[in-house]
Amino acid sequence: DAKTTQPTSMDCAEGRAANLPCNHSTISGNEYVYWYRQIHSQGPQYIIHGLKNNETNEMASLIITEDRKSSTLILPHATLRDTAVYYCIVRSNTNAGKSTFGDGTTLTVKP
Amino acid sequence: DGGITQSPKYLFRKEGQNVTLSCEQNLNHDAMYWYRQDPGQGLRLIYYSQIVNDFQKGDIAEGYSVSREKKESFPLTVTSAQKNPTAFYLCASSYSGGPDTQYFGPGTRLTVL
Numbered sequence: 001d002a003k004t005t006q007p008t009s010m011d012c013a014e015g016r017a018a019n020l021p022c023n024h025s026t027i028s029g030n031e032y033v034y035w036y037r038q039i040h041s042q043g044p045q046y047i048i049h050g051l052k053n054n055e056t057n058e059m060a061s062l063i064i065t066e067d068r069k070s071s072t073l074i075l076p077h078a079t080l081r082d083t084a085v086y087y088c089i090v091r092s093n094t095n096a097g098k099s100t101f102g103d104g105t106t107l108t109v110k111p
Numbered sequence: 112d113g114g115i116t117q118s119p120k121y122l123f124r125k126e127g128q129n130v131t132l133s134c135e136q137n138l139n140h141d142a143m144y145w146y147r148q149d150p151g152q153g154l155r156l157i158y159y160s161q162i163v164n165d166f167q168k169g170d171i172a173e174g175y176s177v178s179r180e181k182k183e184s185f186p187l188t189v190t191s192a193q194k195n196p197t198a199f200y201l202c203a204s205s206y207s208g209g210p211d212t213q214y215f216g217p218g219t220r221l222t223v224l
Contacts, residue, residue, distance in 0.1 A: 034212075043201055043215030044154070087153060099213075100170075101146070101154035 004088045009106040012082075018075040020105050022088030025069040031092050033064060035073045037084040038104070044087065047073065078109045114138065117202050117216035124196075124223050132187045132219045134202035143185035144203040144213065147171060154201060160185055161207070189221065196223045 005023040012018040024033065032051050036044040048055055048062045050071070055062045061074040075082055087104040115136040124130045134143065142161045146154040146169075156169030160179040174193025179185055185204075189196045201218045205211040 036213075036215075041199070041218070041220075043203075043217050044213075046212045046214065049212065099156065103151075103153045 003100055004090060004102050006086070006088055006102060006105045008103070009108070011108050011110055012075075012078045014080060014109055014111050015077055018073075018078040018082065018107055018109070020073040020075075020086050020088075020107065021070065022073070023070045024088070024090050027068050027090050028092070031090040033062065033068075033071050034089045034091050034099075035060070035062065036087045036089070036101075037082075038087065039084045044101075047086075049091075078107075080109050080111065083107060083109045115202060115204050115214055115216040117200075117219050120217065120219060122219055122221045124221070126223055127191045129191060130189050130196075130221065132189065132200055132202075132221070134185045134187065134216060135183055136185075136204045136214075136216075137183060138204055138214065139182070140204035140214075141182070141207050142205045142211075143179065144205075145169075145175070145177065145185065145187045146201040146203065148199040148201060148218075157187065157200075196221060 032049050034049040035047040038044040048060050050062045050064050064071045085104040085106050087101050089099050091099045118133045144159040145157040148154050155171050157175050158166055158177040160166035163182050166177050166179050176188045199218050199220050202216040203213040205213045
């Protein structure tokens with residue numbers, strides 16, 4: 001199962017875009033890239049997912065490189081409430097139980 | 112309200128006692144999951160179930176047991192064989208075992224004294 005690598009922590013100024021990178025160099029063809037975030041002591045919250053194409057929803061945008069070995073989650077206008085741990089995971093459509101959550105990136109949005 | 116619930120939010124047990132954590136969902140999801148989270152770390156998969164009466168071990172199943180007698184319910188028992196049971200336990204569900212969004216419950220924080 002593909003593993004992901006994320007920076008341990010990042011800071012972002014309030015109102016600016018937050019760009020969170022994720023490496024998943026061993027991703028296989030049937031694995032999706034998912035992003036979740038977790039605010040302290042709560043359950044993770046789904047943000048967005050994609051397979052090959054870039055995706056956008058009301059929360060964020062997901063940019064996946066052409067070779068699918070890395071991706072970037074973009075929060076276009078970060079607010080203080082976006083301070084959380086962000087997890088990038090890959091998930092197979094044939095064995096979904098094998099999702100691996102790494103340690104994530106702690107994003108701190110500063111005023 | 113639709114959602115996934117876990118109870119209780121905080122649980123204290125004495126060492127050597129088995130304890131069962133509740134997870135219920137009314138989202139009509141087929142698949143359910145249990146994760147463990149230790150301080151400052153990510154989630155590790157304990158068990159998952161893609162259909163009623165069937166479940167598979169995750170990465171850290173030793174010392175845990177589950178059952179899936181109903182679609183809505185996936186209780187986790189932390190047995191006395193689990194060496195370090197104190198942790199934050201998260202339950203999740205999704206529509207199927209495929210690449211579907213997992214919805215997480217609020218978690219249960221278990222402390223073994």
